[in-house]
Amino acid sequence: MITAGIDVGAKTIKVMLLKDSEPLAKTTILAGLDTRSTLDRAFAEALEAAGGLERKDLDFVLGTGAGRQEVSVADDQVTEVTAAARGAWSVFDTARTVIDVGAEEGRAVRCSDSGRVEDFAVNEKCAAGAGTFTEAMARALEVDLEELGRMSLRSTQAVPMNAQCTVFAESEVVSLLHAKTPKEDISRAVHDAMASRITSMVRKVGLQEDVVVIGGLAKNVGFLDSMKRNLETEILVPEDPEYVGALGAALIAADRLAERR
Amino acid sequence: MAETAVEYWRWKEYNWRDPDLDPREAQVISAGVDVGSVSSQAVVMTDGKLYAFANMRTGSDSPESAQKAIGWALEETGLTLEDLHFVVGTGYGRVNVPFAKKAITEIACHARGANFMYGPSVRTVLDMGGQDCKAIHCDEKGKVKAFLMNDKCAAGTGRGMEVMADLLSVPIEEVGAMSLDVDEEPPPVSSTCVVFAKSEASGLLRQGWPKNRVLAAYCAAMSHRVCALLGRIGVEEKFAITGGIAKNPGIVKRIEKELGVQALKSDMDTQIAGAVGAALFARVLYMKSRKTA
Numbered sequence: 001m002i003t004a005g006i007d008v009g010a011k012t013i014k015v016m017l018l019k020d021s022e023p024l025a026k027t028t029i030l031a032g033l034d035t036r037s038t039l040d041r042a043f044a045e046a047l048e049a050a051g052g053l054e055r056k057d058l059d060f061v062l063g064t065g066a067g068r069q070e071v072s073v074a075d076d077q078v079t080e081v082t083a084a085a086r087g088a089w090s091v092f093d094t095a096r097t098v099i100d101v102g103a104e105e106g107r108a109v110r111c112s113d114s115g116r117v118e119d120f121a122v123n124e125k126c127a128a129g130a131g132t133f134t135e136a137m138a139r140a141l142e143v144d145l146e147e148l149g150r151m152s153l154r155s156t157q158a159v160p161m162n163a164q165c166t167v168f169a170e171s172e173v174v175s176l177l178h179a180k181t182p183k184e185d186i187s188r189a190v191h192d193a194m195a196s197r198i199t200s201m202v203r204k205v206g207l208q209e210d211v212v213v214i215g216g217l218a219k220n221v222g223f224l225d226s227m228k229r230n231l232e233t234e235i236l237v238p239e240d241p242e243y244v245g246a247l248g249a250a251l252i253a254a255d256r257l258a259e260r261r
Numbered sequence: 262m263a264e265t266a267v268e269y270w271r272w273k274e275y276n277w278r279d280p281d282l283d284p285r286e287a288q289v290i291s292a293g294v295d296v297g298s299v300s301s302q303a304v305v306m307t308d309g310k311l312y313a314f315a316n317m318r319t320g321s322d323s324p325e326s327a328q329k330a331i332g333w334a335l336e337e338t339g340l341t342l343e344d345l346h347f348v349v350g351t352g353y354g355r356v357n358v359p360f361a362k363k364a365i366t367e368i369a370c371h372a373r374g375a376n377f378m379y380g381p382s383v384r385t386v387l388d389m390g391g392q393d394c395k396a397i398h399c400d401e402k403g404k405v406k407a408f409l410m411n412d413k414c415a416a417g418t419g420r421g422m423e424v425m426a427d428l429l430s431v432p433i434e435e436v437g438a439m440s441l442d443v444d445e446e447p448p449p450v451s452s453t454c455v456v457f458a459k460s461e462a463s464g465l466l467r468q469g470w471p472k473n474r475v476l477a478a479y480c481a482a483m484s485h486r487v488c489a490l491l492g493r494i495g496v497e498e499k500f501a502i503t504g505g506i507a508k509n510p511g512i513v514k515r516i517e518k519e520l521g522v523q524a525l526k527s528d529m530d531t532q533i534a535g536a537v538g539a540a541l542f543a544r545v546l547y548m549k550s551r552k553t554a
Contacts, residue, residue, distance in 0.1 A: 033467060104457065126414070127456035136456070166456045167415035167424060168392060171298075178321045 001257055002053070003060045005083065005249025006043065006074060008067030011103035011131070012216070013038055015046035016246035017053075021254045025050035026243055035070050043073055060253040064245055066105065066124070078252050080245055081109055081120045086255075087248025088212040089115025091238040096208035099198060099227070100245065101217035103131040108201040110208060121201040127166040129197035131216050134223065136166050137190040140173040141183055145220065148187050152222025155188035169193070187222055195226035202231065212236045214244040270423035270433050272505070276315040276333045277530075282307055284340055289547055292334070292345045293539025294327050294361060295370065296354030299391025299419055300505065303330035304536035305338070305345070309544055313338055314533050323357035331360070347547035349539040353392070363546060368397055368408050370538030375501050376403025377537055379525040384497035387487065387516075387524075388534065389506035391419040394487060396494045403538070409494045414454075417486045419505045421455040422512075425479050428459055429472045440476035440511030447474050449482035458482065476511065484515035491520065500524050507531035 002024065007014040013031050017024040027049060029042040047053045055061075055073055063071030064083040071077070080100070088098040089111060098109040106129045109120040123129045127136070138148040159181055163169040169190075176186050194217075202211075211233050217223050218241030228235055238244055284290055287307035294303045297319060304314040315333035319326045327350065335341065342360055350358030351370040358364070367388070375386040376399065386397040393412035399405050415421040426433040447470075452458040458479060465475045502524045506512050508531055517523055529537075 125452075125457075126454045132456055164413050165415045166454070167420055171420075175321060 001254060002058050003250045003253035003257065004046070004058050004062070005246040005251070005253060006039070006061065006063050006071050007080070007083070007246035007249060008035065008039065008063065008065040008070055009102050009245075010066055010105070012242070013042045014243050014246040015042050016243055016250045017046055017050050017058075018250045018254060021251060026240070026246070028242065031067070035067055036072075039070060039072075060257050062249040062253040064249040075253075078249050081107060081122070082117055083245045083248035083252065084214060085109050085111040085117045085248065086115050086252050087244035087246075088214055088238070090247065090251055091244065092210060092212050092236050094210040095212040095236070097202060097205070097211045099202060099211065099213045100215040101131060101198060101213070101223075102215045106130050106198055106201065108198065108205050110205040119205040121204040123197070123201060128164050128169065129194065129201075133166050133169070133194055134190060134217070134220065136170055137173055137187075140170050141177070141186060143183065148190070149220040149222035151184045151187040152191045153225055155182075155184040157185055158192070159185045159189045161189040161193045164193070164197070188226070191220070191222040191226040192230070194223060195230040198227065199230045207231060207233070209233055210236055212238070214238060214241045216242045218242070267430070269426045269430055271318075272433050274317040276313070276336060278313040278338060279311065282310060282312050284312060284338060284344070289544050290340065290344055290346050291540045291543035291547060292331065292348045293370065293536040293541070293543055294331055294348060294350050294358045295352040295367065295533075295535035295539060296323050296327050296330075296350065296358060297352045297367075297391055297535070298354075298393075300532060301326045301330045301352070301354075302533045302536040303327075303334040304533055304540045305334050305340070306537075306540040306544060309541065311529065311537065314530070314536065316530060316532050319354070323354035324359050326354070327358040327360075347543040347550070349543040349546065351535050351539040363543075365539060365542050367535050368395060368410075369405055370535045370542065371395065371503055372397050372399040372405045372538065373403040373541050374534035374536070374538030375399070375503055376401075377541060378503075378527045378529050378534055379499070379501040382499045383501045383525065385491070385500045387491060387500070387502045389417075389419065389487065389502060389504040389512070391505060394418055394490060396491050398494060398497060407494060409490060411490060416453050416455055416458070417483055417490070421458075421483065422506065422509065424455055424459055425462065425476070428462060429466075429475060431472060431476065434508070436476055437480070437509035437511035437513070439473045440480040441514060442473045443477045446481060447478045449485060450478045451482075453482075453486065480509075480511040481515055484512050484519060487512070488516060488519045496520055496522055498522060501527070503531050503534035505532050
């Protein structure tokens with residue numbers, strides 16, 4: 001039984017192929033301007049990586065993510081909330097709170113001991129609280145995203161950041177630079193601000209351990225550090241955090257097939 | 262050939278003086294300095310009449326911006342800082358006006374300034390600033406009765422409009438007229454967040470939308486957002502709009518249409534309302550101090 005999960009995010013498209021619920025192949029590709037053609041390419045690459053499969057070899061394909069309606073090869077769709085919970089639970093079965101932060105959205109999901117969604121909160125309206133925020137701040141600080149995260153860990157003092165809005169925060173970062181504030185401290189302020197936005201979503205659904213962070217932001221060590229301090233808990237991060245949504249969708253595809261049989 | 266980057270968001274800075282007024286004949290020379298997050302204004306009044314002002318961009322240093330603004334307003338007036346009887350600071354950087362005797366909130370100053378600029382019939386003032394937006398109810402004396410504000414989010418502020426002007430390479434002063442130059446009003450941009458609206462606008466351009474149509478879609482969304490803020494406090498007539506965005510007919514006309522209410526017109530610069538209010542407060546404070554002295 002081969003299933004696929006295709007996660008169409010604002011910035012990247014992730015494809016995960018599973019054979020009997022075990023990883024077979026995965027690809028990620030920048031979404032680009034034309035989602036449809038990028039999708040075709042990502043899907044073709046995944047099939048190629050799986051040893052030259054074709055669409056007809058796949059038993060069930062589920063689309064997920066903000067652009068899931070665009071997935072023409074999919075048999076059905078599943079929300080990114082459901083996919084995130086299922087995917088995170090498959091990696092850590094102790095997961096009760098799943099925090100998923102992508103390029104343009106952030107969500108906190110509380111799930112049951114079987115990986116089912118109990119409650120969730122989403123931010124998709126405001127760039128502060130999504131990856132776009134850290135990208136804009138990295139640009140203002142003239143460092144790349146990875147460096148932004150690492151710099152944050154070297155901070156020696158907490159400086160407050162007043163602006164919530166990404167547009168205003170850009171100006172504030174420039175002012176802090178003018179005032180000779182060390183970039184390390186600004187970086188920490190950026191991640192603390194981001195973490196406090198995400199934390200307020202977590203509080204809405206109710207914090208329960210274990211906490212798993214997934215999505216592209218889970219690769220940012222500065223953000224993870226700020227989250228730990230904000231939540232006062234340990235945080236689990238899967239090996240490929242950006243694939244967890246696609247993984248969850250592919251697993252749900254397998255679950256559905258199993259139910260039918 | 263060297264290329265110079267055009268800063269489309271940059272609006273004209275200038276100073277003005279009434280040549281018919283002689284400050285040496287005045288009993289009270291008062292001034293108000295409004296240091297906003299984006300722009301700064303200094304207004305000089307002689308016996309409660311508008312005499313001179315300067316309107317400029319706020320720099321990275323608030324006290325320096327305040328100094329520059331008042332210096333420019335006083336240019337060619339023959340007056341110096343010492344000639345000013347009383348100065349009130351207002352705006353986001355009001356505590357950073359070193360030569361001000363008192364700081365008063367911009368809410369109070371905008372209401373008072375709008376009362377002077379648009380007349381005592383004003384009951385609702387919408388101040389659309391660089392980094393915030395306020396809806397203020399006031400009485401016939403320009404005293405604040407209630408207000409609501411958004412200072413957390415760039416949507417609905419001048420800064421948001423600057424981002425869009427830059428994206429489309431349209432000078433900020435032309436944005437409004439251009440946005441009205443459409444045969445039919447397009448659906449508004451769906452993103453609230455300026456960052457997301459910018460991506461959405463880029464997408465529309467790629468789809469082949471002309472700039473005026475994209476601007477119409479953005480102005481429509483921004484007007485709608487501001488009307489929602491006004492809706493929460495209610496619009497009592499008469500209604501006036503102050504701040505930099507009041508100069509953008511693309512926003513003013515759309516707000517008027519959505520509310521079904523006309524905004525009052527003034528021949529004065531809408532950006533100086535806060536500084537005018539501050540200068541009027543300064544005059545009263547000076548006269549009070551003389552009475553008690």
